[in-house]
Amino acid sequence: MVGTYAIFWREMVILRRRLIRVMASYAISPLLFLIAFGWGMGRSLQVEGMDYLTFMIPGLIALSSMSQTFSIAMDINISRFYWMTFEEFQTAPISSSSIVLGEVLSGMVRGMLASFIIFILAAAFGIRLNVNWALLLSVIFNTFMFASAAVITSMIVKSHADQASFNGFFIVPMSFLCGTFFPLSRFPEWAYLIAQVFPLTHASSCIRAAALGMDIPLISFLVMIIYSILFFLGAITCVKKASL
Amino acid sequence: MTPIVKPLIKTEALTKTYGSIIAVDNLDLEITEGEIFGFLGPNGAGKTTTCRILTTLTKPSSGHAFVSGFNVVEEPVKAKSGIGVVPQYLNVDGELSAYENLKLHGMLHGMEWGKMKMHIEKMLEFVQLSDRASSLVKTFSEGMKKRLMVARALLHEPKVLFLDEPTVGLDPQTRRNIWGIIRRINQERATIFLTTHYIEEAEVLCHRVGIIDYGRLIALDIPEQLLKRTGRFVVEMLDDDRSKARFFKNREDAGRFVASLDRDAIIRKSNLEDVFIKLTGRKVID
CATH class of the missing domain: 3.40.50.300 (P-loop containing nucleotide triphosphate hydrolases)
Structure with missing residues (x-):
């Protein structure tokens, strides 16, 4: 696991150096959503028996932690094809699984940081969320799952442009169609069933339930665990294939 | 042993x-x-x-x-x-x-x-x-x-x-x-x-x-053996506006060859580029 620690250490050195900038960038889009949907639509709007802002903020946690975690894909892609620094990991006597774990952990830190910022923003908008183990575990699995998926895509795509296309085709639609901004019960049945395939659907329902002090849906939690295992194993295979 | x-x-x-x-x-x-x-x-x-x-x-x-x-x-x-x-x-x-x-x-x-x-x-x-x-x-x-x-x-x-x-x-x-x-x-x-x-x-x-x-x-x-095999000395001359080279084991043989020519030529020591040219007919950097 020396390789894991080394890779994680590198990411943390860079993150520490850019911390203020990173935190500001993580705050901008959630803040705009809160202003647009919170103030803009008003708190009078009721969704599933609660005001819209209270409904939306857990969705924002799921969305923001996913997108910031997934942003490691672009960084790995750039380090593979532009700076070529990824080769420093590939030529070191470390296993593919330790490379994956190092990258996944650093992605998870980004996602956790993004979630923490939304907690602060929610408090600023007068929304108090429940902080509990179920919430923490849901965010941990959400970030683990998408960090592993990010490693897979960064190993499969062959250029920065392909990486951007992947984000456009998968990450952006997921952001809006997985119960983050509105309840899936408003979907027609076929669309509801399709939404169940996306991992973010399960992450947002677990995070929302936990943040609002309700029991988390166990099936969704189980689906997150299964996706986490599959994506992590997939990431190891892809890193192995990318080198020897 | x-x-x-x-x-x-x-x-x-x-x-x-x-x-x-x-x-x-x-x-x-x-x-x-x-x-x-x-x-x-x-x-x-x-x-x-x-x-x-x-x-x-x-x-x-x-x-x-x-x-x-x-x-x-x-x-x-x-x-x-x-x-x-x-x-x-x-x-x-x-x-x-x-x-x-x-x-x-x-x-x-x-x-x-x-x-x-x-x-x-x-x-x-x-x-x-x-x-x-x-x-x-x-x-x-x-x-x-x-x-x-x-x-x-x-x-x-x-x-x-x-x-x-x-x-x-x-x-x-x-x-x-x-x-x-x-x-x-x-x-x-x-x-x-x-x-x-x-x-x-x-x-x-x-x-x-x-x-x-x-x-x-x-x-x-x-390198010494590669050069030896090719010839330690090279005579470079112009032939139909193209540079041509001939390889010789020693300077004396190269000198005798130049003396027999009816045009200008130079004698120099061979290098690995010459070895490559002799083997492939091309320069290393074409």
């Missing part, structure tokens, strides 16, 4: 193809401890592909490659544990300082902290970058980055150092500086696998030179 010297690097019928293109063609190679082995050939000859296979970055299509006795495909982690790599492009981490780049490398190679700290300072001094240890590498010149890459590759005291075109794109002074570093590394017992398309680099540095063209190894020997 002569001790049996095991090769540190060995390839057996090593082949790499990309579709219909054969990048490395049935390469058999043995490199022993303490050697500076030079792989000389034009761009696209298969030097870098071979280097990438040996450093586990590219999978061979067929054949075998061994580093320190370990098959690079079957036991890549073990094969990598004794190697240092300096690729031809600059791949130091611009977001980290020189010191942090070396620290990351030491951590990736599982170095113990006290030893690592000592080696980092020693290597920074070795490549004359001690005064820039805490500067971010993105502020470095190309020559400084290359020197840092050499320091990084040596930090964990590898048995084999792979240098892929180590001086490409560098000014003559930095190039000589790097050559000096390579010689010193070798004197401290590291075996060096070097690829180059610079004739002088191969002649000045290498104990043995392999000449590769279109993926095939077309000659392999000590």
Whole structure:
């Protein structure tokens, strides 16, 4: 696991150096959503028996932690094809699984940081969320799952442009169609069933339930665990294939 | 009784193809401890592909490659544990300082902290970058980055150092500086696998030179023998506005040939470029 620690250490050195900038960038889009949907639509709007802002903020946690975690894909892609620094990991006597774990952990830190910022923003908008183990575990699995998926895509795509296309085709639609901004019960049945395939659907329902002090849906939690295992194993295979 | 010297690097019928293109063609190679082995050939000859296979970055299509006795495909982690790599492009981490780049490398190679700290300072001094240890590498010149890459590759005291075109794109002074570093590394017992398309680099540095063209190894020997086989002296003359060369074993024979000519010609000592021309009919850099 020396390789894991080394890779994680590198990411943390860079993150520490850019911390203020990173935190500001993580705050901008959630803040705009809160202003647009919170103030803009008003708190009078009721969704599933609660005001819209209270409904939306857990969705924002799921969305923001996913997108910031997934942003490691672009960084790995750039380090593979532009700076070529990824080769420093590939030529070191470390296993593919330790490379994956190092990258996944650093992605998870980004996602956790993004979630923490939304907690602060929610408090600023007068929304108090429940902080509990179920919430923490849901965010941990959400970030683990998408960090592993990010490693897979960064190993499969062959250029920065392909990486951007992947984000456009998968990450952006997921952001809006997985119960983050509105309840899936408003979907027609076929669309509801399709939404169940996306991992973010399960992450947002677990995070929302936990943040609002309700029991988390166990099936969704189980689906997150299964996706986490599959994506992590997939990431190891892809890193192995990318080198020897 | 002569001790049996095991090769540190060995390839057996090593082949790499990309579709219909054969990048490395049935390469058999043995490199022993303490050697500076030079792989000389034009761009696209298969030097870098071979280097990438040996450093586990590219999978061979067929054949075998061994580093320190370990098959690079079957036991890549073990094969990598004794190697240092300096690729031809600059791949130091611009977001980290020189010191942090070396620290990351030491951590990736599982170095113990006290030893690592000592080696980092020693290597920074070795490549004359001690005064820039805490500067971010993105502020470095190309020559400084290359020197840092050499320091990084040596930090964990590898048995084999792979240098892929180590001086490409560098000014003559930095190039000589790097050559000096390579010689010193070798004197401290590291075996060096070097690829180059610079004739002088191969002649000045290498104990043995392999000449590769279109993926095939077309000659392999000590530079002196390669030159001897080609002819130690060259007569260059113009023939129908084209430069032509003829090779001779000694200056006397070359002189007699020039005297018999009805046009101007020059006599000079042959070099590895001439060996390449004689073998392929082309220059190394066409």
